Amino acid sequence: MNRKKIIYSILKEVQEGNEPKAVDYELSQGEFADIAQIIKDEGLLSNVAIAGGRIVWLNASKITLKGIEYLEQNSPLSKTYRGLKEVRDWLKL
Template identity: 50%
Template sequence: MNRKKLLYSILKEIEQGNEPKQSDYELDDEQWGELAELIRSEGFARNIMIQYADDTVYYVGYHSAKITMSGLEFLEENNAFTKTYKGIKEVRDWLKL
């Protein structure tokens, strides 16, 4: 899967006030947790809740997430995706393009 597209989609949903969910992307717990960690560590969004159990991601929540200036810059730098991204309802097909 294209990680930049995944990041773009998650950040776009946060920007629009939506809460991305793992089931929207058909990712396993490890992949979902790694993406959340990446978004948080790169400073693309804040208020992402990540809970661990025995060093394994147990829960990721974006319900209070807010995009940052770095996140907005990422969206602008990857604005080529804007032409084809239709939102969370069609994200699985979009990721395959």
């Protein structure tokens, strides 16, 4: 699992108004919650809700300035990222 790519994708999708889910990345709810917790702890998104360490809500989340900076620092990923529909193949690159 490439957490850096998953974090990039989650931030990008939230920035575009989408709500990524664990199933989009073929992750368990717990794995997705762990990554969401990292995003929350690092202040990359606001309004990240996590319940019981397994359920994640990103529908009210907004990207923060720190999140935008993360996307900019990882801009080489943007050259190959094509969105959630192709995220599983992209993660394998």
